[in-house]
Amino acid sequence: MTSPISSERLMQRIVEFAAIGRDPGGGITRPFGSDADFEARTAFHREVIEAGLEYQVDAAGNQWGRMPGHEASAKTIAAGSHLDTVPHGGAYDGAAGVLMSLEVLQSLAARGYRNRHPLAVVAFTGEEPNPFGLSTLGSRLYTGRLGSAQLMTHTSDNGRLLTEALRRVGGDLANCDSLDPDEIGAFIEPHIEQSGRLDAADLPIGVVDRITGIYRDHITLTGEQNHAGTTVLAHRRDALHAFSHAVLALNALLREPWPHWMVGTVGQVHVYPNAVNIVPSQVVFTVEIRSTDVDQLQHAAERYRQRLEQAMTSLSIAVTIRNILNQAPQPLSADLQRILVNAAQSRGVAPPILNSWAGHDATHMARRVPTGMLFIRSLAGKSHCPDEASRAPDLAMGAEILHDALIALDQT
Ligand code: GLV
Ligand code: MN
Ligand code: MN
Ligand code: MN
Numbered sequence: 001m002t003s004p005i006s007s008e009r010l011m012q013r014i015v016e017f018a019a020i021g022r023d024p025g026g027g028i029t030r031p032f033g034s035d036a037d038f039e040a041r042t043a044f045h046r047e048v049i050e051a052g053l054e055y056q057v058d059a060a061g062n063q064w065g066r067m068p069g070h071e072a073s074a075k076t077i078a079a080g081s082h083l084d085t086v087p088h089g090g091a092y093d094g095a096a097g098v099l100m101s102l103e104v105l106q107s108l109a110a111r112g113y114r115n116r117h118p119l120a121v122v123a124f125t126g127e128e129p130n131p132f133g134l135s136t137l138g139s140r141l142y143t144g145r146l147g148s149a150q151l152m153t154h155t156s157d158n159g160r161l162l163t164e165a166l167r168r169v170g171g172d173l174a175n176c177d178s179l180d181p182d183e184i185g186a187f188i189e190p191h192i193e194q195s196g197r198l199d200a201a202d203l204p205i206g207v208v209d210r211i212t213g214i215y216r217d218h219i220t221l222t223g224e225q226n227h228a229g230t231t232v233l234a235h236r237r238d239a240l241h242a243f244s245h246a247v248l249a250l251n252a253l254l255r256e257p258w259p260h261w262m263v264g265t266v267g268q269v270h271v272y273p274n275a276v277n278i279v280p281s282q283v284v285f286t287v288e289i290r291s292t293d294v295d296q297l298q299h300a301a302e303r304y305r306q307r308l309e310q311a312m313t314s315l316s317i318a319v320t321i322r323n324i325l326n327q328a329p330q331p332l333s334a335d336l337q338r339i340l341v342n343a344a345q346s347r348g349v350a351p352p353i354l355n356s357w358a359g360h361d362a363t364h365m366a367r368r369v370p371t372g373m374l375f376i377r378s379l380a381g382k383s384h385c386p387d388e389a390s391r392a393p394d395l396a397m398g399a400e401i402l403h404d405a406l407i408a409l410d411q412t
Contacts, residue, residue: 001347004111004403007396010103013047014395017083017099018091027088027386032126032137033156033165040083041169044098044123051106053121059179060141061125061171065102066118067109069410074117075185077409079104079402082127082138082361089128090388096376097190098123100399104406115410117185124361125171131156132165133324139361141176143368148176181368186336186409189362190374190402192390196381197354204394205349205401207340208373211356211363212261213297213329215289219308221246222318225273225281240271240280242317249307250287253300260293261355262300286324292355294328301326330363336372336405343404349397351375358383372405374398 020043021028021036030036041063048055048065056064066076081097101121108119125138132154140146151173154162163173193199198206223237247266254264265288272282287304291297305321312319337353344351354375356362365371376398379389 003396003400005103005107005396005399007392007399009106010099010395010399011392013099013102014091014096017043017095021085023088023386028085028091029087029089030083030085031087031128032084032130033132033160037084038169041123044083047102048121051102052109053105057170058142059172059175060138061166061169062138062142063123065105065121067105067115067120069115069118071116076118076120076183077186077406078120078122078184079188079190079406080120080122080124081189081191082124084126084128084130086128086384088386089384090382090386092192092378092388092390093194093383094127094191096192096390096395100190100395100402103399104403107403108406113407117410119406119410125166125169127361131158131160132162133157134162135325136359136361136364139364142179143181143364144177144179145364145367148173181365184365184369186333187362187365187369187371188336188340188374188402188405189360189365189371190376190398191358191360192383192388193354193375193378194358194381194383195378197352198375198377199379199381201352203349203352204377204397205344205351206354206375207337207344207351208332208356208362208375209337209353210292210332211330211360211366211373212290212292212358213294214325214327214359215297215301216323216325217287217301217305218322218324219246219285219287220320221283221312223281223316224279226279228277228279231279236279237316238279239283239317242312242315243269243283243285245311245315246285246308249311250304253304253307258291258296258300260291260296261357262289262291262293262296263357264289264300264304290357292329297329327359327363330366332362332366332372333370336370339405339408340372340374340401343401343408346404347397347400349401374402374405
């Protein structure tokens, strides 16, 4: 079968976006609100126009490239992902899905494809954790999962107003409640797999049936600041020593024989006052637990809190726990899985059906509109790191399958 898309143009764009927010030693840092994020948005705007699509930014700052359809009442069929990155991340998480979707629409437009439904590529605002402490920001605002009223005075960790950051990218927080996902008839998020199942099976493509749940707590341990030389061990209330118990308690909990898939991570830590000759007074950190089973996720989170409190009491350390995310696992549309599997099969690929162990904008879209996800093989399963990589032929195959799936959706 001939390819309906240009693999060269897709790879050229992936390389072009990988240069935006590039860290000196490799890796990409492009969080929502940064200059690099702004630069990527500007580049995407330009590419959307160059592709012959209509450009629009919604109130949440989500960027859309649209191909109007010829049937006035037909709902939009959309595909896309995000352009922001984690700190020191890779070139494919998010950007690959946006640029594959753009490539498909550009190819259709260039061929003069007469679509019934409006077709759209979307780049959602701030999917990754960012200084505002709000991941999947654009998709949560778009689907009404986050209300704007509670965010009007929300600031980043260095005091910047969210309203200002959104205004800079063409959004308008006060108007987010007027966003209406009912305009979308179907959404597909193409994304790199980010784990090693496809690579191990030597398969280029997978289809997702469910996205993991994610639970996150922000925890503060408070002890007592004192002199590192003169304070005998028996008199110390060392917050960093206590923190080591907190990490080991999480690890022990996760290693119990749980019936369903589950992982957990302490990924962010701040120590105060962080000096070589001071017993630390305070440690502030995050705990994240993920599972594809909602009951297990809640149960594990509850058990962790109890164990942490017990351990800290015995060490005379005060604990405060603030939940910052509690997102249930999300099944995806069975119809879209079938359409994606059929599209893959007719291009000679038998895609496995996989859970997503990463979170996505698709989690929130799926609560409001029929949503599907296509996975592209990640080499050695690496992601959220500079070594993250996928091969050009796999990305092209993903774009071809997306192309065929969008046409199937347009014609039904
Ligand atoms: C995605 O970036 C995630 O945190 O799962
Ligand atoms: Mn990510
Ligand atoms: Mn992503
Ligand atoms: Mn993410």
